[in-house]
Amino acid sequence: MGKSITQKILEEHLAEGKFEPGKEIAIKIDQTLTQDATGTMAYLQFEAMGISKVKTELSVSYIDHNTIQVGFENADDHNYLQSIASKYGILLSRAGNGICHQVHLERFGKPGKTLLGSDSHTPTAGGLGMIAIGAGGLDIAVAMGGEPFHLMCPKVTKINLEGKLRPWVSAKDVVLKVLEVFTTKGNVGYVFEYGGKGAKTLSVPERATITNMGAECGVTTSVFPSDEITKQFLKAQGREKDWVEVKADEDAEYDRVVDIDLSEIVPLVAYPHSPGNIKTVKELSGMTVNQVCIGSCTNSSYKDLMTVAKILKGKEVHPSVSFVISPGSKQVLENLAREGALTNLLSTGARITEPVCGFCIGNSQSPQTDAVSIRTSNRNFFGRSGTKSAKLYLTSPETAAASLITGKLTDPRDLKMDYPQVEMPEKFYIDDSMIISPSDTPEQVQIYRGPNIGEPPSNPPMPANISGIVTIKVGDKITTDHIIPAGSRMKYRSNVPKYSEFVFEIVDDTFYKRAAEYRDKGKHNVIIGGLSYGQGSSREHAALCPMFLGVKVVIAKSFERIHSANLINFGIIPLTFKTESDYDGIDSGDEIQIPNIRKVISKNEPLIVKNLTKGKDFEVNYELSERQRNIILAGGMLSYIKNK
Ligand code: SF4
Numbered sequence: 001m002g003k004s005i006t007q008k009i010l011e012e013h014l015a016e017g018k019f020e021p022g023k024e025i026a027i028k029i030d031q032t033l034t035q036d037a038t039g040t041m042a043y044l045q046f047e048a049m050g051i052s053k054v055k056t057e058l059s060v061s062y063i064d065h066n067t068i069q070v071g072f073e074n075a076d077d078h079n080y081l082q083s084i085a086s087k088y089g090i091l092l093s094r095a096g097n098g099i100c101h102q103v104h105l106e107r108f109g110k111p112g113k114t115l116l117g118s119d120s121h122t123p124t125a126g127g128l129g130m131i132a133i134g135a136g137g138l139d140i141a142v143a144m145g146g147e148p149f150h151l152m153c154p155k156v157t158k159i160n161l162e163g164k165l166r167p168w169v170s171a172k173d174v175v176l177k178v179l180e181v182f183t184t185k186g187n188v189g190y191v192f193e194y195g196g197k198g199a200k201t202l203s204v205p206e207r208a209t210i211t212n213m214g215a216e217c218g219v220t221t222s223v224f225p226s227d228e229i230t231k232q233f234l235k236a237q238g239r240e241k242d243w244v245e246v247k248a249d250e251d252a253e254y255d256r257v258v259d260i261d262l263s264e265i266v267p268l269v270a271y272p273h274s275p276g277n278i279k280t281v282k283e284l285s286g287m288t289v290n291q292v293c294i295g296s297c298t299n300s301s302y303k304d305l306m307t308v309a310k311i312l313k314g315k316e317v318h319p320s321v322s323f324v325i326s327p328g329s330k331q332v333l334e335n336l337a338r339e340g341a342l343t344n345l346l347s348t349g350a351r352i353t354e355p356v357c358g359f360c361i362g363n364s365q366s367p368q369t370d371a372v373s374i375r376t377s378n379r380n381f382f383g384r385s386g387t388k389s390a391k392l393y394l395t396s397p398e399t400a401a402a403s404l405i406t407g408k409l410t411d412p413r414d415l416k417m418d419y420p421q422v423e424m425p426e427k428f429y430i431d432d433s434m435i436i437s438p439s440d441t442p443e444q445v446q447i448y449r450g451p452n453i454g455e456p457p458s459n460p461p462m463p464a465n466i467s468g469i470v471t472i473k474v475g476d477k478i479t480t481d482h483i484i485p486a487g488s489r490m491k492y493r494s495n496v497p498k499y500s501e502f503v504f505e506i507v508d509d510t511f512y513k514r515a516a517e518y519r520d521k522g523k524h525n526v527i528i529g530g531l532s533y534g535q536g537s538s539r540e541h542a543a544l545c546p547m548f549l550g551v552k553v554v555i556a557k558s559f560e561r562i563h564s565a566n567l568i569n570f571g572i573i574p575l576t577f578k579t580e581s582d583y584d585g586i587d588s589g590d591e592i593q594i595p596n597i598r599k600v601i602s603k604n605e606p607l608i609v610k611n612l613t614k615g616k617d618f619e620v621n622y623e624l625s626e627r628q629r630n631i632i633l634a635g636g637m638l639s640y641i642k643n644k
Pocket of ligand 1: 099100119357
C-alpha cells in the first residue's frame, strides 16, 4: 500500500512507536519556533532543564505579539528573549521583522522537515510541505533540549482539490469552505492532507493561508505537497537549495477522502463568534461596516496585500470605516514599497502598522462599541478584538477591500472591475538584517531579567485524593481566550502570579478570588467544561495559570488537542464524562471528591467522581498513555523530566 505525505514524513522522523493511528508516537523535531507571548515561559522552562545549547537543526525566537510596549514589561521580555537566543544557539527575529509564521515560511521552512511551534498556527508551514505542529511552550522547550515530541499518531484526511478558483475568490474562501465542510469539531487527531490538480493552481502563500486555518478545525496539522510551485517560491526567496520534492504515492490510502471543486467556491464569511459559522458574503451583504483590518498570519503575504493595493488604487476608504493593515513581514512591506503599492494603500487612507500580529491578538486597534469589524484573520472569538460588544466577520482580503470602499459588507464580484491578477515575483527583495544570530561566545552572555520576569511556578505531585470544589462550570467551545485573555493582559505573560488574576475574566471576573481562596484553604479547584474545551490559541498559560490557582482536574465533554496536552504538562488531569448527561447534574459550587486518584491513575483503572453536594457518583474517562499518566502523577512535565 502506498503512503501519504503525512505517513512518509512522520515515519522518517519516528523516535518511538510506529505509524498506527490512535497510538502514541514520538517524533524527532528538526525545527522549533516560539513567539514572545509564549516564548518567555518556554525559555524559562528551557533554562530550568539545564541544557547549554539547543539540539535542534534550527530554532527561531520571534518577537511579534507584544510590541505595543505600554510600560516596561514587553521591552524587558524582548531583552530577555534576545539574551536567551544569543546564549543558547537560537536565531532571534526582532520586533518589526514580521509575524512568526509568515517569516518562517519566507526564510526558514523546509519541505519534508518537522517543525514544532509554541503557537497554534504553526501548521502555516505545511504550505511548504512540512509537518508543522503547534504545541505548548513546555513541549517546545523539551524539543529544543533534543527530546522527541510525543503525539497521538494521526489519521489522515485527503482533501482533493479540483478545478481552479474563479476571479475574486481566493485561498481564504477555500479554507472557509473547508471549515463549512468539516466544522470546528470532530477533527482532533486528524491531519488534512491536500492534493489533486487544483492544488497545483495555488501558490505557496495561498497554500499557507489554507494550512494556517486548519487549526480552526482542530486538526493536528495540514500539509500540501512540495512541488514545482514550492521550488519557485523557495527560489524567489534565494533558498532553492532547501527544496525537495514531497508527494504522496499514487496508491496512498486515507482514512477519509473529501473532494472540493475550487471553481464552485464563492466568497464566504465566518460570522460571530466562531470561525466555523459560515455563510456566503451575498447572504450578509449590505451590512454596515465600521472597521476593516487586513493582515494576520492568515492573509498578510505579498500576494494578499498586492491584490488589495491593486483593488484600492485610486479609491478612498469609506468615511465611516476605520481601515488598518498589518503586513505579514518586513519583507512584504519592503516589496510593497519597492513596487509602489504602499503608496496606493496610503493614498486610500490605510493606517499601516508595523509588521506584527497587532489587531489580531486584540492588543491594539480595538473597534468601537457594537462595531462590525471585517477581518482577514483567523479567529472571531467573543472579546478577541478587545471590545466585548464588537462582532468580528472573517473574510478574504478581496471581500475586505470591497467592503471598505462601499462601507458595507460587499461581495467583491459586485465591484464591477477586472480582477487584479498578482503574479509572484521571480525574486523577492530580501533583507535579513533584523534576524540576529546567536553569540560565538555564549559563555560570556548575561541573561537579562527585568522585574516582570518571574520563575515558572512549580506544582506538587498529584495528591492521593481530590477533595475540591467546582469553582466554575462553563459551556461548549470555551477557548483559551476565555480561559486567559490576551489583549491588554498579555504583558503579564512572564509573571504568572499577576497573569493568574485574569483567569476566566471574560466569563466570570470573580473566578480568581474564589479559586485563590479555595487554594489557600487547601481545597482543590475543579473546572467543568462542555464540548471542545480549550480550543483556539496554544497558549499554555490557560493551563499554567489554573495550575497556579490550585486547579487539579478539568472534567469536560471533550477537549481540544493542544490544550489537553498543556493540562497534562502542568499536572492537571483532563477527564471526560463517560455519560455526557452527567454534565447537567453538576453545578458551580458543588463539593467534589475523587478518592484514590493517584492509585487509580497509576493502575489505569476506571475513575469515579463523587458529587457530595448532589449525593451522586459518576464515571469519567481519561485516555492517557503510560508516559502521560506518569507526568500527571509527577505534577507536570518539568518534575517528570527532572525525576526521570
Ligand atoms: S493568529 Fe494572530 S496573534 Fe496568532 S500568530 Fe497569527 S497573527 Fe499572531
